[in-house]
Amino acid sequence: MKVERKIAGNRSSRTGFLLSLPYWAWFAFFMAWPLLFSLVLVFHEWDIYTPMRWVGLGNFVRLFQDDLFWQAILNTLYFLVIHIPLQIGLALLFAVLLNEKIRARGFFRAAYFMPVVVSGIVISLLWQQLFSYENGILNLLLARAGLARIPWLTSPEWAMPSVALMATWKNVGLYIILFLAGLQNIPAWLYEAAGIDGATAWQKFRHITLPMLNPAVIMVLILSTIGGFSLFIEPYVLTGGGPMNRTLSAMLYIYKQAFYFNRMGYAATLGFFFAFIILAVVLVQRKVVEQEALE
Amino acid sequence: MKRALIWLILILGTVVFLYPFLWMVSATFKPEMEIPSFGLLPSSITLASYEQVFAKIPILRSLLNSLVVSISITASVLFFGSMVGYALSRLRFRGREVMVMVILFTMMIPFQLTMIPLYILMVKLHWTDTYLALIVPGMMSGFGILLFRQFFKSVPQALIDAARMDGLSDLQILFRIIWPLSRPVLITVGIITFMNSWNDVLWPLIVIRDQSIMTMPQMVTIFAVSGMAEAQLGVKLAAATLLALPVIIAYAFFQRYFIESLASTGLKG
Structure with missing residues (x-):
């Protein structure tokens, strides 16, 4: 018996190793090598076709003096400042309503979730029409209501809020589901106990519902932040990054530097910095939200 | 009273989320002049938008590529x-714990960081403008592995244990049991x-320039952005509708x- 177990142990250890090899091969080529090579790229100027040129810290110096780099960060922050509260507010509203005992709940859920599964390019082409200044549905509605038309995509002030609005419409269905799941996990006795202690509806919401939804809120923050820095197809289709670079996103800027100007070293440097900003922002958000929950 | 208000808001939400899709599909059957209107019903139904899409771009070819x-x-x-998930959850082997940590680490790496070097790798391997560039880098998913595990x-x-007693190998256990x-x-x-892949x-925009290898979303994007659609709304929306259709049917x-x-995944990721 003992001998048998030992043999079985040996066998599984070899198979385990063999089964894990495909992953290591993939990791070596498509993760480890790119990561290491990005460390080489950031110190070079390179258009892929002619030999690499060592520039030392040149790319970093350039980055800090590059107005468009800062513009892309500002644009992304502007996007997040509108997108995140809008998303949390709407998701919370619909989740609370759907948590009531009503008929056709499944239908509503499915309807709100629909934009989540449809490709971003379809959504962008559709909203391009809705946002159109002369003939867009949104402006037709405004005009019919006797209000002034809004230059959704054509004015530097409105362009990013419009993109944020569209992104909220696309993503909020997912967060409705996450918040709803969170709500359903709250035990009923918590509310009953609070009711006995004389808590008002608002107090119950503030001190029971919100803290219990914390994991879902963290999820929204993290996914939205990553999403904000990864915006690409939306500005690519809707505005090309304009007007006046006000919708230039991090991803679009990397793309332009790499594939319009063939600056691989600089594009990699941008990617490097944006990646660190994403990680930093996500870590800070996590800390803050967890702190809030403790208080 | 309260119930009525809840219903009102929920139905309003449904209109906001679904009506644009209905409008899009109906617009593709309208004559170009009638597209900028709020209604769904055209004065006459036309397939002109779709005919133009099929005439101008090899959309079926791109559908095949995407598939x-x-x-x-x-x-x-x-x-x-x-x-890999089976090995990590059921077998003991050298480097197992390291592997879990490595997978978690790779899941934290934003694509912004690896995109450019990955493109250069494709160029050096001469994989640009081939299916290989589209498929091979996506063949593993750390996230999938962890869910399986x-x-x-x-x-x-x-x-x-019973399966093993019957003489099944690990691969047989995995796929049969x-x-x-x-x-x-x-x-x-x-x-x-x-x-995600669809x-x-x-x-695809980065690694494919050859029209015959393009995936469907890429083809539709280039069609809409490059001016091939000649600013005709119906034609753009028809291309978008064709792209959305497979997903919407599957979703239904x-x-x-x-x-x-x-x-x-939202909760676990």
Whole structure:
């Protein structure tokens, strides 16, 4: 018996190793090598076709003096400042309503979730029409209501809020589901106990519902932040990054530097910095939200 | 009173989320002049927009490309991902703990960081303008592996011991005993992998310039952005509708799976 177990142990250890090899091969080529090579790229100027040129810290110096780099960060922050509260507010509203005992709940859920599964390019082409200044549905509605038309995509002030609005419409269905799941996990006795202690509806919401939804809120923050820095197809289709670079996103800027100007070293440097900003922002958000929950 | 208000808001929400899609589909059947209007019904139904899409771009070819790419990636992620997940959850081997940490680490790396070097790798391998560039980098998913590992841990050990007594090898145990028990996780990983791959535009835009290899989202994007559609709304929307159709049909049949899959990953990821 003992001998048998030992043999079985040996066998599984070899198979385990063999089964894990495909992953290591993939990791070596498509993760480890790119990561290491990005460390080489950031110190070079390179258009892929002619030999690499060592520039030392040149790319970093350039980055800090590059107005468009800062513009892309500002644009992304502007996007997040509108997108995140809008998303949390709407998701919370619909989740609370759907948590009531009503008929056709499944239908509503499915309807709100629909934009989540449809490709971003379809959504962008559709909203391009809705946002159109002369003939867009949104402006037709405004005009019919006797209000002034809004230059959704054509004015530097409105362009990013419009993109944020569209992104909220696309993503909020997912967060409705996450918040709803969170709500359903709250035990009923918590509310009953609070009711006995004389808590008002608002107090119950503030001190029971919100803290219990914390994991879902963290999820929204993290996914939205990553999403904000990864915006690409939306500005690519809707505005090309304009007007006046006000919708230039991090991803679009990397793309332009790499594939319009063939600056691989600089594009990699941008990617490097944006990646660190994403990680930093996500870590800070996590800390803050967890702190809030403790208080 | 309160109920009525709830219903009112929920129905308003449904209009906001669904009406634009209905409007889009109806616009593709309208004469170009009638598209900028709020209504759904055209004065006459025309297929002109679709005829132009099919005449101007090889959209069926791109549909085929997308199917080849997304199906290959999904099959690979399910096959290799479950193999690795099985090894991580059920077998003891050198480097197992390191591997879990490495996978968690790679899941934290934003694509912004690896995109440019990855493109250069494709150029050096001469994979640009081939299916290889579209498929091979997506063949593994750390996230899929971890979901499999998590699920496989819950399979009773007695079942595996019994299979082993019957002389089944590890691969046989995985595919004959564990796979049939793992429908939920296979569906979740399958739907997410397929959807991500089907909807991806950025990577194809980077590595493919040859029209005959382009995926459908890429083809539609280039068609709409490059001016090939000549600023005709109906034609752009028809291309968008064709692109959305496969996903919407799949969603109509399997919406419960879609919602549960994406929500579960949201919570775990």
